[in-house]
Amino acid sequence: MKELNEKPVNSSRRNLLKYTAAAGIAMPFIRSAKAAPTEINMLAWYGHGESDVVGAYEEANNVKFNAKYYAGGDNMLGLISQSPPGTYDLILSDGEFVQQLNAAGYIEELDAADYNFDDMLHEDFKNFPGHWSDDKLFSVMVRFGHLGVSYNKNAMSAEEAMSYKGFWKPELEGKVGHFDWHLPNLGMMSLLNGNGAKLWDVDDAGWKAIQETALSLRPQIGGFFDYGGTFNSLKNGEMQAMCGIGDWITGVLEKDGAPVASVVPAEGGIQFTESYSLGKGSSKADEVKKFIQHMLTPEGQLRSTEMAAYPAFCVTKGGRDFLNTANPAEAQRSGQIEGAVNEPIRLINEGRIHYRDIPIQQSLEDWNDFWSDYKNA
Secondary structure, eight states, X not given: OOOTTOOOOOHHHHHXXXXXXXXXXXXXXXXXXXXXXXXXXXXXXXXXXXXXXXXXXXXXXXXXXXXXXXXXXXXXXXXXXXXXXXXXXXXXXXXXXXXXXXHTTOXXXXXXXXXXXXXXXXXXXXXXXXXXXXXXXXXXXXXXXXXXXXXXXXXXXXXXXXXXXXXXXXXXXXXXXEESOHHHHHHHHHHHTTOXXXXXXOOHHHHHHHHHHHHHHGGGEEEEEOHHHHHHXXXXXXXXXXXXXXXXXXXXXXXXXXXXXXXXXTTOEEEEXXXXXXXXXXXXXXXHHHHHHHHTSHHHHHHHHTOSSOOOBOOBHHHHHHHHHHOHHHHHHTTOSTTOTTOHHHHHHTTOEEEOOOOXXXXXXXXXXXXXXXXXX
């Protein structure tokens, strides 16, 4: 007699199993299919769409980042201008270019209530210049870094590196390189000329003086390099000092044991600021918002500051606290600890750091045209 709790077996299914077993046919393993991931098109500096930064997020949220990389804000604007609205869902921009993205209609407004600005490390980061327009938010700061004198410790002393004048050291003739972008390089020449907080706001005489200072450095210059060339020329010793960069390049090399370092010199340093915006016409607004929120969490900040392509600083209190717990060696190396001589927020508060901007009394084309002439001099 059949037990009362025994479930009946579907005869057709039973016959199918018998048939396939007799015929030696393997039944496929049947499971519910996972939905295809939502694809998010990202425009960013190299590294932001790589697995060490977004891999875990992609897996946990069933999304896939398709990254298009650029180097320099001018290049970014060119790529967007050549693409129809909706091409890029997520745009990583240098802080000084957000206002241009907004003016050109390339980005959408964000809801400030969606982001925890109270956790920002510095008051300036909550209302960062250019990120807001008419009390409307258009970009959220997620990481930053400082630019100054980058050098090989076997060719320059720490004392020599504490002034941009160190680039003119006679022994470095032909061994000084430029990261090939006019803004950071000419900004450093402006700082050397004593323009301080007005480094981007110079009159005709000040602009002429910047050009003259740069041209006086030209005999020292051994090359102009993109990201990969900057990295490799410092690594192999071809270049002994580099103008226009900072720890975002030397930090990777330093962690690998290369005798290089970057410092903010006495004349002051320049801050690069990286921020996320929602691309105009994107159909992925909810996914973009969720990802930006994630990048402001302690876990997101840790992955950002540890980025394999190039390191940067945390922008949130929670992120920096987590870095000190999860990777105290990197926190110590980069000065992201209370009381460090090179602690980023301390340098800002002391007035030694100036946010990178675009020229105020000249156009970007003016600076770019001179840079082209300078390279060919």
